[in-house]
Amino acid sequence: VVAIPGKATHQQTRAHNAALVLRALYDHGPISRAEVARMSGLTRTTVGDLVAELIEQGMASEVGRGPSTGGKAPILLELIDGARHVVGLDLAELRFRGALVNLRGNVVQTAEREVGTADGDEAVDLVHELIDELVKGRDDTLLGIGVGAPGIVDAATGTIRWAVNLNWPDLPLGDMLRERYGLPVKVANDSRAAALALQLFGERQTGTANLVAVTVGRGIGAGVVLGGELFHGDGFGAGEIGHTTVVEEGPECRCGRIGCLETVASSRALLRLASDEGEANPDSFLGARLADDGHLRLTDLVAGLTADDAATHRIVARAGRYLGEVIGGLIGVLDVERIVLHGSVAILGEPWLQAVRDEARRRSFPPLSANVHIDIAAPIGDLVVMGASALLLTSELGLASGRAAAGRSVAGRIAAGRAA
Amino acid sequence: VVAIPGKATHQQTRAHNAALVLRALYDHGPISRAEVARMSGLTRTTVGDLVAELIEQGMASEVGRGPSTGGKAPILLELIDGARHVVGLDLAELRFRGALVNLRGNVVQTAEREVGTADGDEAVDLVHELIDELVKGRDDTLLGIGVGAPGIVDAATGTIRWAVNLNWPDLPLGDMLRERYGLPVKVANDSRAAALALQLFGERQTGTANLVAVTVGRGIGAGVVLGGELFHGDGFGAGEIGHTTVVEEGPECRCGRIGCLETVASSRALLRLASDEGEANPDSFLGARLADDGHLRLTDLVAGLTADDAATHRIVARAGRYLGEVIGGLIGVLDVERIVLHGSVAILGEPWLQAVRDEARRRSFPPLSANVHIDIAAPIGDLVVMGASALLLTSELGLASGRAAAGRSVAGRIAAGRAA
Numbered sequence: 001v002v003a004i005p006g007k008a009t010h011q012q013t014r015a016h017n018a019a020l021v022l023r024a025l026y027d028h029g030p031i032s033r034a035e036v037a038r039m040s041g042l043t044r045t046t047v048g049d050l051v052a053e054l055i056e057q058g059m060a061s062e063v064g065r066g067p068s069t070g071g072k073a074p075i076l077l078e079l080i081d082g083a084r085h086v087v088g089l090d091l092a093e094l095r096f097r098g099a100l101v102n103l104r105g106n107v108v109q110t111a112e113r114e115v116g117t118a119d120g121d122e123a124v125d126l127v128h129e130l131i132d133e134l135v136k137g138r139d140d141t142l143l144g145i146g147v148g149a150p151g152i153v154d155a156a157t158g159t160i161r162w163a164v165n166l167n168w169p170d171l172p173l174g175d176m177l178r179e180r181y182g183l184p185v186k187v188a189n190d191s192r193a194a195a196l197a198l199q200l201f202g203e204r205q206t207g208t209a210n211l212v213a214v215t216v217g218r219g220i221g222a223g224v225v226l227g228g229e230l231f232h233g234d235g236f237g238a239g240e241i242g243h244t245t246v247v248e249e250g251p252e253c254r255c256g257r258i259g260c261l262e263t264v265a266s267s268r269a270l271l272r273l274a275s276d277e278g279e280a281n282p283d284s285f286l287g288a289r290l291a292d293d294g295h296l297r298l299t300d301l302v303a304g305l306t307a308d309d310a311a312t313h314r315i316v317a318r319a320g321r322y323l324g325e326v327i328g329g330l331i332g333v334l335d336v337e338r339i340v341l342h343g344s345v346a347i348l349g350e351p352w353l354q355a356v357r358d359e360a361r362r363r364s365f366p367p368l369s370a371n372v373h374i375d376i377a378a379p380i381g382d383l384v385v386m387g388a389s390a391l392l393l394t395s396e397l398g399l400a401s402g403r404a405a406a407g408r409s410v411a412g413r414i415a416a417g418r419a420a
Numbered sequence: 421v422v423a424i425p426g427k428a429t430h431q432q433t434r435a436h437n438a439a440l441v442l443r444a445l446y447d448h449g450p451i452s453r454a455e456v457a458r459m460s461g462l463t464r465t466t467v468g469d470l471v472a473e474l475i476e477q478g479m480a481s482e483v484g485r486g487p488s489t490g491g492k493a494p495i496l497l498e499l500i501d502g503a504r505h506v507v508g509l510d511l512a513e514l515r516f517r518g519a520l521v522n523l524r525g526n527v528v529q530t531a532e533r534e535v536g537t538a539d540g541d542e543a544v545d546l547v548h549e550l551i552d553e554l555v556k557g558r559d560d561t562l563l564g565i566g567v568g569a570p571g572i573v574d575a576a577t578g579t580i581r582w583a584v585n586l587n588w589p590d591l592p593l594g595d596m597l598r599e600r601y602g603l604p605v606k607v608a609n610d611s612r613a614a615a616l617a618l619q620l621f622g623e624r625q626t627g628t629a630n631l632v633a634v635t636v637g638r639g640i641g642a643g644v645v646l647g648g649e650l651f652h653g654d655g656f657g658a659g660e661i662g663h664t665t666v667v668e669e670g671p672e673c674r675c676g677r678i679g680c681l682e683t684v685a686s687s688r689a690l691l692r693l694a695s696d697e698g699e700a701n702p703d704s705f706l707g708a709r710l711a712d713d714g715h716l717r718l719t720d721l722v723a724g725l726t727a728d729d730a731a732t733h734r735i736v737a738r739a740g741r742y743l744g745e746v747i748g749g750l751i752g753v754l755d756v757e758r759i760v761l762h763g764s765v766a767i768l769g770e771p772w773l774q775a776v777r778d779e780a781r782r783r784s785f786p787p788l789s790a791n792v793h794i795d796i797a798a799p800i801g802d803l804v805v806m807g808a809s810a811l812l813l814t815s816e817l818g819l820a821s822g823r824a825a826a827g828r829s830v831a832g833r834i835a836a837g838r839a840a
Contacts (some may be wrong), residue, residue, distance in 0.1 A: 016448050059645070090634075147584065152787050152788075162787050178553075210653070210654055212436075222753070223754070224754075226646065230833075231754075232755070233754055233755025233756060233788075234630055234755055234756055234757040234758075234791065235755050235757065235787070235788060235791055236755070237752075237755035237785070237787060237788040238753065238754050238755040238756075239752075239753065239755075240752050240755065240785050240788055241749075241752040242752075242785075243752065243784070244748065244752045244783060244785070244786035245748065245783035245784075246786060247784065255785065255786070255821070257786075283477060292713070301571065311492050326749060328664065328665065329661075329664050329746060329749035329753070329755045331745075332656050332657075332659075332660050332661040332662075332663065332664045333642070333644070333658065333659065333661060333749070333750045333753050333754065334644075334653055334657040334661075334753065334754075334783035335653025335654055335656070335657075335660065336653060336654055336657050337654040338654075341448060353446065362665065363664060363665035364663070364664060364665075365657070365660050365663035365664070365675065365680075366675070366677075367572050367581060367655070367657060367660075368572075368653075368655060368657040368660055370657075371654065371655055418794075
């Protein structure tokens with residue numbers, strides 16, 4: 001049979017219409033029912049019903065009357081930003097971070113838990129603790145929970161397939177949280193959540209809807225946004241560039257293999273190399289820093305760069321070059337012009353960025369790389385937490401079901417809300 | 421203002437309806453007007469008008485009466501496969517190839533031109549000659565021209581931005597052919613055209629709509645199909661992996677840089693290495709072959725593999741490993757499970773394929789690579805020519821305007837036509 005675009009079911013139509021009304025309030029409130037009808041193309045009766053429902057649910061309220069256009073002055077409606085909240089979590093670093101955000105994406109409350117050596121069930125308990133703290137007393141306003149987690153995450157079910165750090169093989173985190181909290185839950189890889197946040201909230205440098213956002217922290221991963229939407233790949237692993245081999249006889253990786261990008265370009269790798277250098281040369285800049293504290297932090301490397309310490313520059317540039325090598329390959333595959341770096345290592349700034357850029361350019365085809373912009377993300381907030389809550393907000397507000405433009409528009413408002 | 425999906429214009433509606441009718445005839449002919457109406461959801465009047473137009477245009481004909489379902493036996497309609505033709509060209513190898521194909525994608529006629537050292541205007545003249553030969557006496561049935569060209573091609577306009585081999589910088593080939601022949605013209609990079617052909621006509625190994633098809637011939641490039649559609653990247657360069665640097669102190673590339681993948685894994689590179697080997701060791705297998713002919717062909721390497729010549733195996737495996745290295749990186753970026761190799765070098769078969777697979781697997785993250793299938797394309801025809809004509813057929817039959825499913829269906833029928 002010829003596949004004709006099917007008719008929408010009554011329920012789909014209703015959900016679609018509800019989303020249109022919500023969006024009109026979100027983008028244009030305070031606004032009258034008549035204006036909502038005009039903008040959405042819905043009848044006044046339909047708009048009236050849907051608005052009544054939103055008021056009933058405590059999501060919207062009448063906020064006075066607008067200017068009369070001849071007849072009776074119309075009643076204006078507004079979305080109540082604090083009517084609903086979502087929890088956004090970042091489980092990818094040594095410290096689990098979470099935030100409670102309102103409908104505009106404004107952070108209402110934050111919480112953190114030090115992970116230390118916790119893994120397996122212990123780490124899951126920390127996740128529960130974190131959520132419990134964030135949602136305390138807000139149970140009735142919660143829309144759901146969004147999670148950015150390390151490793152390969154089945155974003156459809158929320159199951160974490162691989163998370164080397166946390167010993168969570170095939171952990172059905174989505175189902176576990178859904179059951180415990182009775183709420184919608186979205187789980188995505190942290191790099192992908194961050195990429196979504198950058199696509200939604202970041203500066204738009206170009207008109208393109210393609211973006212690769214590379215997280216460089218304890219782990220290295222990327223989120224690939226194509227046509228405005230996250231591209232997951234066939235097995236939710238698109239962007240898993242941290243375990244691409246870059247050194248033949250390199251260090252052993254946590255994944256059990258040899259010479260992965262993470263072994264030479266992650267925060268861990270940088271600190272190991274710097275510590276080795278410091279131990280070997282106690283009188284050097286890094287040696288002195290190491291002696292002071294017993295261990296080095298990324299801020300010690302920043303200090304080394306500022307002090308123009310040659311060894312620090314060498315270590316940082318080398319890590320940057322390896323990352324640039326993998327990004328160079330990525331440019332050939334995707335020809336995506338906007339590449340954004342973020343994560344703890346991005347604190348190293350210009351010397352690191354320059355090494356990444358130079359190597360990526362050197363290793364990729366000039367007609368492509370000439371148009372590529374590799375930059376460090378502007379400090380717009382905790383990208384993973386923002387992305388995780390955006391995943392949930394867009395899906396639960398019914399505005400992102402395959403409709404990227406709508407999702408972006410909401411997100412744009414969320415961003416505007418943040419900025420305000 | 422809230423962006424509501426706009427109403428279609430009258431013209432768009434008519435084109436959409438015409439496409440539905442054409443597709444019903446294409447997929448289900450011989451078929452009655454009533455059946456077309458039922459399948460398409462259009463009124464009998466609309467179907468009657470559109471069918472009359474197709475008959476008027478010589479695209480469809482009445483072919484007798486079907487079984488009666490009570491009343492008068494209905495008149496059956498059929499698409500006339502030979503009513504229209506398209507030209508498909510492959511300009512990526514040393515021999516330009518072209519075919520005239522009918523509406524079912526069946527090849528009606530082929531033509532070739534040896535390029536030799538021709539480039540610039542001379543090479544353009546060869547393109548004209550090739551088309552002139554193919555379209556002779558068919559002017560009134562031509563739907564258009566589809567071209568697979570080397571280099572970076574702006575698929576929107578048909579301008580070739582970079583084609584190292586042919587000295588065609590910024591050649592507006594699409595406009596030139598449109599003007600000369602007064603026909604619709606589609607130009608795409610050869611690797612992208614081939615990927616489209618493989619997606620449309622190749623074996624479906626999995627349910628996925630993602631595919632990377634890597635051409636390995638004189639040049640190396642890939643076509644990236646995501647969600648059933650060609651992904652072009654921001655500058656039409658997605659898949660340009662041939663100029664990714666893989667050797668630090670490597671040979672100079674035609675692109676002016678050093679150590680590109682093409683310098684170690686293309687047909688040219690293989691033959692150069694084999695010739696060097698043959699010259700250095702005149703008594704060896706390759707030496708003897710070289711002495712016989714004065715130069716080597718890929719078939720000499722196939723013979724060397726068959727004869728278990730160690731030097732040939734070494735050269736082939738090395739080239740395969742470099743390709744595998746780049747594919748390994750690609751796996752981390754895209755997590756696409758279906759990777760298909762084709763082009764002249766694929767003649768090297770299993771030993772080469774195994775080297776590609778091993779290296780790609782070794783260099784990529786096991787949770788991803790475990791599910792990747794790297795295979796040599798089944799011999800379903802001249803992929804670039806097929807892809808080039810498919811580009812044109814789908815666009816000109818009005819069935820591919822943003823509706824991938826429709827395009828695939830037509831293409832499926834084209835494939836079925838070929839098989840028949």
